[in-house]
Amino acid sequence: MAQTRRDQSVAAVRHFNRFYTQKIGVLTDGLLQSEFSLTEARLFYELHHREAPTAAELSRELALDPGYLSRLLRSFSNQGLIERVPSALDGRQHLLRLSAKGEQAYARLNNRSEDSIRTLLSTLRGDERERIVEAMRVIEELLGEKKPRASVESVVLRAHRPGDIGWVIQRHGEIYSQEYGWDERFEALVASIASKFILEHQPEREHCWIAELNGRSVGSVFLVSESKTVAKLRLLLVEPSARGLGVGTRLVDACIRFARDAGYRKVRLWTDSQLLAARHLYEQAGFERIGSEPHSDFGEGLVSETWELKF
The missing domain is CATH 3.40.630.30 (Gcn5-related N-acetyltransferase (GNAT))
Known part of the structure; x- marks a missing residue:
C-alpha cells in the first residue's frame, strides 16, 4: 500500500510538471519568443542580480556542469552579451558581468516574463491568485533547503x-x-x-x-x-x-x-x-x-x- 501511494505521488508530480512547463511556455525552442533557452535566461538572471560572479560560483548556484556552463558563457561572450574582468583580489580569476547589450537582452526577457505571468493570472480572482502563491510558497518550503522550524x-x-x-x-x-x-x-x-x-x-x-x-x-x-x-x-x-x-x-x-x-x-x-x-x-x-x-x-x-x- 505504501509503495502504491509513493507511486501515485510520483505520477502526480510528473503530471503537474508536464502541465506547468506547458503553461509557462518552456517547451518551445526559444523562451518567451526569444532566441534564448530556459537555461540561458536563468544565466542572464544570475549575472544581472549578482555582483560580478565567477564561473565557478555560477556553476555551483545553478548546479550546471562546468563544461556546459563554459560553452554557454563562450556563446554569450561571442555575442557581446558579457564582459570578463580580472579579479582585484586574485589575478588568476576572471569576474563576469553583463555588457550593455546583455543588460538590454535581460530587460527584454524580464519584461516578457512579467507580462506572461500577468496574462496567466489575469483570469483569476484575487483569492484564487492568493491560493496559487501560497501553494507555490509551500512547495518551495518543503522541497527547498530545510530550515529550522520557526518558534x-x-x-x-x-x-x-x-x-x-x-x-x-x-x-x-x-x-x-x-x-x-x-x-x-x-x-x-x-x-x-x-x-x-x-x-x-x-x-x-x-x-x-x-x-x-x-x-x-x-x-x-x-x-x-x-x-x-x-x-x-x-x-x-x-x-x-x-x-x-x-x-x-x-x-x-x-x-x-x-x-x-x-x-x-x-x-x-x-x-x-x-x-x-x-x-x-x-x-x-x-x-x-x-x-x-x-x-x-x-x-x-x-x-x-x-x-x-x-x-
Whole structure:
C-alpha cells in the first residue's frame, strides 16, 4: 500500500510538471519568443542580480556542469552579451558581468516574463491568485533547503506603522471568506473598526500589535477603549502559515498586560461560535463567555458570543 501511494505521488508530480512547463511556455525552442533557452535566461538572471560572479560560483548556484556552463558563457561572450574582468583580489580569476547589450537582452526577457505571468493570472480572482502563491510558497518550503522550524521566539510583536492597517483589513476579508465563507460585510466591519482606531487613537489607553516572523506580518490584535474601566480586544488574526507557533497566545497576553497597566477593570471581546481556535485561546487566558445570540451579519447560521475577563 505504501509503495502504491509513493507511486501515485510520483505520477502526480510528473503530471503537474508536464502541465506547468506547458503553461509557462518552456517547451518551445526559444523562451518567451526569444532566441534564448530556459537555461540561458536563468544565466542572464544570475549575472544581472549578482555582483560580478565567477564561473565557478555560477556553476555551483545553478548546479550546471562546468563544461556546459563554459560553452554557454563562450556563446554569450561571442555575442557581446558579457564582459570578463580580472579579479582585484586574485589575478588568476576572471569576474563576469553583463555588457550593455546583455543588460538590454535581460530587460527584454524580464519584461516578457512579467507580462506572461500577468496574462496567466489575469483570469483569476484575487483569492484564487492568493491560493496559487501560497501553494507555490509551500512547495518551495518543503522541497527547498530545510530550515529550522520557526518558534514563538522567532516572532516579534511591534506597534503598527503605515501600511499595516490596510494589511489587517485585507487579510481579515480574505481569510474569513476562504475559511468560513463570510461575505464582504465582515471586511467592511473590520475596516470601520480599524479606521476608528486610527482616527481616535488614545496611545496611553489603546494599542495595536503586529506579529512579524522573518520580516513578514503574520498576526494582529487591537486593544481599544469602551469606557474608563472596560477595554475591548478586537481583530485578533493569525496567518495560516504561522499557526501552531503560539502567536495568538502572545497577542492575547500582550492585550491583557496592556489593559492591566492602563488601569482597566475588564477586557471584553466579541467572537463567533465557529472560531474554535480563538475561543480556546480566550478560555486559556481566563475569559468567560457571558452571552451569545444568533445573527446573520456576514452569512447564515452564525452565533455571536461575548467573552469577558475581569481583573
